Amino acid sequence: MFNNKKILIVMMLLSVITLLAACSGDSETSDAENGDGETSGETIELKYAEVNPEGHPMTDAAEKFAEIVNEKSDGRISINVYPAGQLGNETENMEGLQMGSIDFMRANPSVIANFGIEKMNVLSLPFIFEGREHLWNVLDSDIGDELKEDINSSDTGFQTVMFVEEGARNFFFTDKVVKTPADMEGIKVRVQENELMVDLVEALGASPTPVSYSELYSALQTGIVEGAENPPAAYLANAFYEVADKLTLNQHVFAPNFILTSSNTWDELSEADQELLFEAGKETESFVKEIAQIADDEALAELEENGVEITEIDDPQAWQDAVQPLYEKHGAGYEELIERIIETE
Known part of the structure; x- marks a missing residue:
């Protein structure tokens, strides 16, 4: 009889402990999920x-x-x-x-x-x-x-x-110095897998070639592509200048x-x-x-120190005129947004 009473007491204690633990868990979940700005404190x-x-x-x-x-x-x-x-x-x-x-x-x-x-x-x-x-x-x-x-x-x-x-994106090349859109003719240029970027490179007379960013260095090194585009800091940080040391500051995209x-x-x-x-x-x-x-400034200075041939463009309008058809194709339906962006001071 005594043993049965002890077992009953133990079972009751276990039930109380389980109930308390469940209540505690519910409280933490509620704190984490409520919408009044409270947090659970969990990492x-x-x-x-x-x-x-x-x-x-x-x-x-x-x-x-x-x-x-x-x-x-x-x-x-x-x-x-x-x-x-x-x-x-x-x-x-x-x-x-x-x-x-x-x-x-x-x-x-x-x-x-x-x-x-x-x-x-x-x-x-x-x-x-x-x-x-x-x-x-x-x-x-x-x-x-x-x-x-x-x-x-x-x-x-x-x-x-x-x-x-x-920063603004600029073209860089393995062998050719580019100053005008005409100089881009026939060059294999790496592009992102995006129709707009493909059309941009084609509008400049080059040959767009999709290549994964992680594979760009080797693609430049082996001649799969002869050029690409990046902001100055990315061009430097990824050491693309080691295999393509001719940079044209045309700033075609600043997104x-x-x-x-x-x-x-x-x-x-x-x-x-x-x-x-x-x-x-x-x-x-x-x-x-x-x-x-x-x-930007530090990257350009370091690139010059590393022997990169940096070319400034003389006629920005020629570049802008060459890519104007992209506004008609990719800006269709967004003319109001384009106008608002251009008019923002």
Whole structure:
């Protein structure tokens, strides 16, 4: 009889412990998922993909964003940056965002357009932005807000956290000095897998050749392509100048980049953490504005020291005239947006 009573007491104690544990678990879940800005206090680890290597301004921006988020969350949210294409190329990273295997990445407008938001091609139209100041004036206006909303309200699985930029894109070549569009005739130029960029290179008389960014160095080295295009800092950081040392400063595209997060990741965050990321994004944008021009200047100086032949163009209008048909083809239906961008001061 005594043994039966002991067993009964033990069973009752176990039931109480189990109930308390369940209540505790429910409380933590509720705190993490409610919409009033409360968080559970649990540690969150996130992945940030970047195709450029360490030392590139866009990798610096990624690491700055991670640093700010870590500080603002008192170490509760950590973002691990994977540079140099460790998590794949841009298209693979976009697919990773959709699946939720990657949490953040930097995407240029042409890649986003490939995922169904064709309006983004407008931002990659050649010479639509006059320079860095004009670009940021547009991004900081209601146009920038609308572009973010276009992505956020789509069914692509992406959310926009902030804008960044890495300078104007310029052509570089293995053997030929190029000063005018006529000099581009017949040159095999690497392009992103995007119709607008293919049309741009064709409009200049060159032969567009799609090559993965991670394979570009070897493609230049082996002659698969004879030229490509990049902002100065990317041209330097990826050491493309070692195999293609003739740079033409024509600044044909000066497009912003979007820092995207996975909708899967975003939806799992509390409102407070979402706001924290937005605040960190704004601070990172300010950081990018401070370093972008410096990065351009330092990259060009270092490239010159490394023997790169840098060519300034004499007739910008000739380049602009050559690519004007792209506005008719890729700007069709977005004439109002194009006009608003051009008129922004």
